[in-house]
Amino acid sequence: MNPLIAGRVVAAHGRHYVVETDAGDYVHCLPRGKRSTLACGDRVALAATSPGQGVIEAVDPRSSIFHRSVAHRGKLLAANATQAAVVVAGEPSFSDELIARVLAAAAHEGMRGFIVLNKADLADLADRARARLEPFRQAGYRIVETSAIAADGEDAPSIRALADALAGESTVLVGQSGMGKSTLVNALVPGAAAATRAISRFLDSGRHTTSSARLYRLSSGTLVDCPGMQEFGLAHLSARDIEAGFVDVRPFLGHCRFRDCRHRTEPGCAVRQAVADGRVHPRRLELLLRILDAEGGART
Ligand SMILES: Nc1nc2c(ncn2[C@@H]2O[C@H](COP(=O)(O)OP(=O)(O)OP(=O)(O)O)[C@@H](O)[C@H]2O)c(=O)[nH]1
Numbered sequence: 140m141n142p143l144i145a146g147r148v149v150a151a152h153g154r155h156y157v158v159e160t161d162a163g164d165y166v167h168c169l170p171r172g173k174r175s176t177l178a179c180g181d182r183v184a185l186a187a188t189s190p191g192q193g194v195i196e197a198v199d200p201r202s203s204i205f206h207r208s209v210a211h212r213g214k215l216l217a218a219n220a221t222q223a224a225v226v227v228a229g230e231p232s233f234s235d236e237l238i239a240r241v242l243a244a245a246a247h248e249g250m251r252g253f254i255v256l257n258k259a260d261l262a263d264l265a266d267r268a269r270a271r272l273e274p275f276r277q278a279g280y281r282i283v284e285t286s287a288i289a290a291d292g293e294d295a296p297s298i299r300a301l302a303d304a305l306a307g308e309s310t311v312l313v314g315q316s317g318m319g320k321s322t323l324v325n326a327l328v329p330g331a332a333a334a335t336r337a338i339s340r341f342l343d344s345g346r347h348t349t350s351s352a353r354l355y356r357l358s359s360g361t362l363v364d365c366p367g368m369q370e371f372g373l374a375h376l377s378a379r380d381i382e383a384g385f386v387d388v389r390p391f392l393g394h395c396r397f398r399d400c401r402h403r404t405e406p407g408c409a410v411r412q413a414v415a416d417g418r419v420h421p422r423r424l425e426l427l428l429r430i431l432d433a434e435g436g437a438r439t
């Protein structure tokens with residue numbers, strides 16, 4: 140029997156994966172069994188079946204698994220990530236609810252979350268975006284401003300600032316379509332475009348070149364570029380998890396008069412009091428309540 144080969148999932152597309160072996164080879168793999176439960180960043184052991192082809196036999200335990208979910212359907216985005224960066228821009232317009240959802244999902248996995256405001260070169264639009272991000276800034280989230288197209292390689296100051304935020308970390312980049320995630324990856328990772336083409340040979344027939352998550356190696360750390368998403372479902376989180384994922388609200392949880400306070404009209408609500416005192420931005424409470432309403436059922 141062939142010995143198992145160790146590697147890391149660097150592309151995930153349905154049940155198809157590309158594993159980069161520790162020797163630096165790409166192997167097109169299927170999982171053993173029917174369910175597809177792997178994500179970019181997973182450390183795996185594969186058995187080669189033919190040159191360039193293999194079967195994934197084992198997956199190492201994960202330090203985190205970042206995913207979104209609707210009802211019972213989950214979508215894995217990245218394994219072993221230490222932080223999530225949600226990318227927004229002045230155009231197309233972005234959803235601040237999606238930002239809050241991503242940040243809450245990251246917090247639940249013990250990951251840091253921050254925001255990238257890209258297309259800073261579009262000055263007027265960037266001003267408006269900045270204003271909409273103010274509640275997140277007040278909540279304590281880091282906001283890194285970038286311009287990916289004006290970037291002159293890695294030396295552009297805004298790209299350097301983002302590279303600093305990524306150094307030594309395993310970061311997953313998420314956000315709505317068209318915000319510039321892949322453009323940022325190309326500015327950050329020399330050779331990213333070529334690597335994407337090499338991997339695409341395995342997974343895509345050209346048409347879907349941006350439809351699957353990809354992991355890139357940084358000089359220190361890794362970066363996962365995800366396909367754009369319009370929704371970020373949190374069906375895998377309870378209402379308590381979601382509340383706790385609002386890092387600015389968290390200090391006030393457990394201080395409401397009623398243990399099962401929903402932070403709406405109850406007297407003695409510590410969260411509403413925090414808003415009244417200017418310690419939590421009103422938009423953040425609005426977003427929290429809206430997400431709790433939308434995710435419905437999971438109240439415990
Ligand atoms: N003005 C400006 N345009 C940018 C910037 N970054 C990206 N763009 C443009 O925005 C468009 C979308 O960029 P992509 O990198 O494909 O966006 P994405 O977030 O990867 O989109 P999906 O893969 O669909 O999720 C392209 O036309 C880019 O040229 C920027 O910093 N400034």
Ligand SMILES: [Mg+2]
Nearest residue numbers: 320321349367
């Ligand atoms: Mg993209």
Ligand SMILES: [Zn+2]
Nearest residue numbers: 395400402408
């Ligand atoms: Zn309350």
